[in-house]
């Protein structure tokens with residue numbers, strides 16, 4: 095029964111001339127919740143060109159391929175702009191100020207407390223201390239563009255240029271995360287297949 099495939103759905107494609115199936119893999123036929131993944135297929139050339147079947151909010155649904163592409167493009171834009179923001183002179187100066195600020199604190203424990211208070215650290219002090227090797231090292235491996243608002247707050251600074259960019263990114267990210275428009279009715283509810 096290793097990696098068994100079980101047909102969970104069979105129905106017609108969007109145009110109605112072909113067939114779609116959704117199968118899931120399981121180690122155990124008796125237990126749906128042992129699902130290890132799904133495999134979808136659209137047996138219709140024109141629907142396969144125009145649509146994808148994706149899992150969204152615990153349901154398999156038809157969406158337009160063009161919408162999927164757009165979603166990926168929003169993510170690339172978000173990523174690229176975050177990278178660009180990290181390279182600007184304003185950000186580099188801010189992070190260098192953060193480095194000085196951290197390196198002039200009396201101990202790693204104080205740094206941990208401060209970073210935690212501004213939501214820049216989520217790990218326990220024990221974990222933080224093990225990896226702590228100075229402000230510069232920590233910034234390089236932990237600070238992302240999306241953290242810059244918190245860094246500004248921690249240092250008691252304001253930088254409208256950075257903050258405006260951040261709200262623009264946030265908008266891109268929200269657009270990226272928004273569910274795609276569904277074509278037709280949902281095909282399969284996947285909740286019973288998940289733990």
Ligand SMILES: [Zn+2]
Nearest residue numbers: 107109138141
């Ligand atoms: Zn079709």
